[in-house]
Amino acid sequence: MKFSRLRLHGFKSFCDQTELVMEPGLTGIVGPNGCGKSNLVEAMRWAMGERLL
Numbered sequence: 001m002k003f004s005r006l007r008l009h010g011f012k013s014f015c016d017q018t019e020l021v022m023e024p025g026l027t028g029i030v031g032p033n034g035c036g037k038s039n040l041v042e043a044m045r046w047a048m049g050e051r052l053l
Helices: 037-047
Strands: 005-008 018-021
Touching: 005 037
Parallel strands: none
Antiparallel strands: 005 018
């Protein structure tokens, strides 16, 4: 599975609809503490089928 974009709305600091385009070469998500970076990564991992046992 490959993500090409992520649309966010009403999520932590993304109260307005936001679209993150993931182009070749993207290596990380950067932002201030408390903006939801780790939640985005966990959601993407869940969508790809990773399960914590």
